[in-house]
Amino acid sequence: MASKKRIQQAIAFGLFRFVSLSVVGILFAILFFIMIRGIGVINWTFISAMPEDGMTAGGILPAIVGTLCLMLGSMLFAFPVGVMSAIYINEYMKDSKLKRFVSMMTDNLAGVPSIVFGLFGMALFVNKLGFGDSILAGSLTLGILSLPVIIRTTEEALKTVDDSLRIGSYALGATKLQTIRRVVFPIAFPNIMTGLILSMSRVSGETAPILFTCAAYFLPKLPTGWSDQVMALPYHLYVMTTSGTNMEAARPMAYGTAFVLIVIVLLFNLLANLLRRYFGKKVKMN
Amino acid sequence: MKRKWFKIIEKGIESVLFTSSLTTSITVILIIIFLFSEGVGLFFSKPIEGDSIIGISKQNTVSKLSAEQLNYIFNQDVTNWKACGGKNDSILLLSINTIGDYFTEEELGSSFENIPTKINEFVQKNPGAIVSFSKTYMPKNFAGKLIEVNNVGVWEFLSGKLWYPTAQPVAQLGVLPLILGTILVSLVAILMALPLGIACAIYLAEVADSRVRSLFKPLIELLAGIPSVVYGFFGLIVIVPAVQKLFNLPVGETAFTGSVVLAIMALPTIITVAEDALRSVPRSTKEASLALGATHWQTIVRVCIPTAKSGIAAGIILGIGRAIGETMAVLMVTGNASVMPNSLFAPVRTIPATIAAELGEAPSGGLHYKALFALSIILFIITFGINLSVGYVKRKQNNN
Numbered sequence: 001m002a003s004k005k006r007i008q009q010a011i012a013f014g015l016f017r018f019v020s021l022s023v024v025g026i027l028f029a030i031l032f033f034i035m036i037r038g039i040g041v042i043n044w045t046f047i048s049a050m051p052e053d054g055m056t057a058g059g060i061l062p063a064i065v066g067t068l069c070l071m072l073g074s075m076l077f078a079f080p081v082g083v084m085s086a087i088y089i090n091e092y093m094k095d096s097k098l099k100r101f102v103s104m105m106t107d108n109l110a111g112v113p114s115i116v117f118g119l120f121g122m123a124l125f126v127n128k129l130g131f132g133d134s135i136l137a138g139s140l141t142l143g144i145l146s147l148p149v150i151i152r153t154t155e156e157a158l159k160t161v162d163d164s165l166r167i168g169s170y171a172l173g174a175t176k177l178q179t180i181r182r183v184v185f186p187i188a189f190p191n192i193m194t195g196l197i198l199s200m201s202r203v204s205g206e207t208a209p210i211l212f213t214c215a216a217y218f219l220p221k222l223p224t225g226w227s228d229q230v231m232a233l234p235y236h237l238y239v240m241t242t243s244g245t246n247m248e249a250a251r252p253m254a255y256g257t258a259f260v261l262i263v264i265v266l267l268f269n270l271l272a273n274l275l276r277r278y279f280g281k282k283v284k285m286n
Numbered sequence: 287m288k289r290k291w292f293k294i295i296e297k298g299i300e301s302v303l304f305t306s307s308l309t310t311s312i313t314v315i316l317i318i319i320f321l322f323s324e325g326v327g328l329f330f331s332k333p334i335e336g337d338s339i340i341g342i343s344k345q346n347t348v349s350k351l352s353a354e355q356l357n358y359i360f361n362q363d364v365t366n367w368k369a370c371g372g373k374n375d376s377i378l379l380l381s382i383n384t385i386g387d388y389f390t391e392e393e394l395g396s397s398f399e400n401i402p403t404k405i406n407e408f409v410q411k412n413p414g415a416i417v418s419f420s421k422t423y424m425p426k427n428f429a430g431k432l433i434e435v436n437n438v439g440v441w442e443f444l445s446g447k448l449w450y451p452t453a454q455p456v457a458q459l460g461v462l463p464l465i466l467g468t469i470l471v472s473l474v475a476i477l478m479a480l481p482l483g484i485a486c487a488i489y490l491a492e493v494a495d496s497r498v499r500s501l502f503k504p505l506i507e508l509l510a511g512i513p514s515v516v517y518g519f520f521g522l523i524v525i526v527p528a529v530q531k532l533f534n535l536p537v538g539e540t541a542f543t544g545s546v547v548l549a550i551m552a553l554p555t556i557i558t559v560a561e562d563a564l565r566s567v568p569r570s571t572k573e574a575s576l577a578l579g580a581t582h583w584q585t586i587v588r589v590c591i592p593t594a595k596s597g598i599a600a601g602i603i604l605g606i607g608r609a610i611g612e613t614m615a616v617l618m619v620t621g622n623a624s625v626m627p628n629s630l631f632a633p634v635r636t637i638p639a640t641i642a643a644e645l646g647e648a649p650s651g652g653l654h655y656k657a658l659f660a661l662s663i664i665l666f667i668i669t670f671g672i673n674l675s676v677g678y679v680k681r682k683q684n685n686n
Contacts, residue, residue, distance in 0.1 A: 005581045008581075008583060009581045009582060009584075013582075016485050016488055017489060019489070020490065023482050023483075023485075023486050024502060024505065024506065027553065027554070030517075031509070031512070034520060084302065084306040085308075085309055088303035088304055089307050092304070093307070101311065102308065107673055107676070107677055108670060108674070109310045110673075111604075111607050111611075111669055111672065111673035112611070112670075113610070113612070113638055113665060113666075113669055114611065115611070115613040115638040115641050115642055115662070116317065116662055118641075119321065119641065123659075124320055127650065148310060151310065175292075175296060198511070205512070205516070206513070207613070211646070212646065237516070238618070241618065242617075261515075262516060265513070269507075269511060273504060
């Protein structure tokens, strides 16, 4: 009887191991498939030149710059607002109806499909506020999209700060704001930064929200201000694979663009992990 | 004095913090307001773009035609008035496209100044005539009777089977094929991803040793961060040809292809959430089961999974929500045919893909534009419901 149970367990575990390894294997095969085909395209011209010949030659510089602008712009808006919001929710709000309502709304905003953000951004920023198709409109749309992620990670970071530290600070006569500024925030800061980096990497790959708010189909020049349209990497990849004039000839360029996108995500994830590890030790030492 | 100022500043900062804490709530409300203010207008407008007018002969017994009937008439799928509840009389179509078949260019005049009189002539002569022209060409004293086209109805919008938002002269705004396409693609995707995802989660949470887990967990989280357009690109160059060859299909861009790509994308989310739920099962609960002589496997099936089931359910619902709202990958691999999905291996079109593909061409404030916003209201309501149920399931878990 006992051996039957053991055999059952061995079969089940073997099956699970096999399924897990193959799932993870397949997912990585996909990544490597694109990376290996893309890396051959990467050279200095590809990264530093304008696209030419209907996007079949030249480089993707304007798309890279555009994506960087959008990442920066969205974080300039979302980071301060998100962090302040999380501080208020975690440090000031008591367990009330309002707190539950706010966190429910944050969860709901996180679940809104990205295309709806695109529509909303177009209706509000592009049309109503008259920003037009611009980096400003795109950044604000992407900023709103990444707000829930930033709020959640900041909240988590603040929750990990031990209450005894807060109480200790109050006991020394510090006000609530002083406690947050001098005690809570510095300890939570590394984890907050991790959240920031991860949401930047998410912003770099979003396509649907910028379709109608800032992305340009083909614009071989660098942006000069907040009101310019820009090309962006994900939209560029989409355009090259679905609606270019010569899609077969643009294929290598598409692989290269996908490679750059994946590398951005990889780099930011790595950075976040390093930061977590580096600061994790430092905080413990204090 | 200094203390007082300090207090005022502190209150000021506190109110700034308070305001920013309301940003997400305000945004959700603004999204609802904007989607509705742009989309609800659809139900107060006629499905006719521009200033087209439709008229029929006075002898015709028909007085009302639905948008769908008009579409069939102008596509010449229906050629007899009997099909629309009239007399047995064949339909004669006169519009700017067919006017050349009935009249020569000289008859119409060099700058088409004779069109109005010719329209009247045509309607009086042919009892089976139906004419459609823009206001400028319509005669002032029209000899036939005008057809009233009803406003777009909510039910008509939800249950209509034809989606030709730019059809002339009457736009066809039925979103049923899009809704069904969305549900089909995401449901099949979840059915594929679910067993694999749960198996992975159980393996990582319970079976794998800590070294394997600490290697796999960040890698899977990394995969969740890969942009959807990259998955779409991969689907387009690998899965589309593979599906075409494997099932011997005329095109590889099918609902099934979309489901496969979505399943690949949903896997990391499902694995991560389900693994977290399984790992939050208290150690004491598991050990109690082991102490009673249960094997590890029995403990997993009888203790861990039932305890973590709310968390796992939340992960599944979250995965479904993601799949329904996913735009770019689906847009790239499902073929985008707005027809009723009757097979898994035929092209379909989802709601987000429709919005992404068509909004760029829809003039702002026009009928098509309003229809796309109305479509996004449906999408928003679906995902909002999903989010609320995730919250409900999570709260239930916390109460247990």
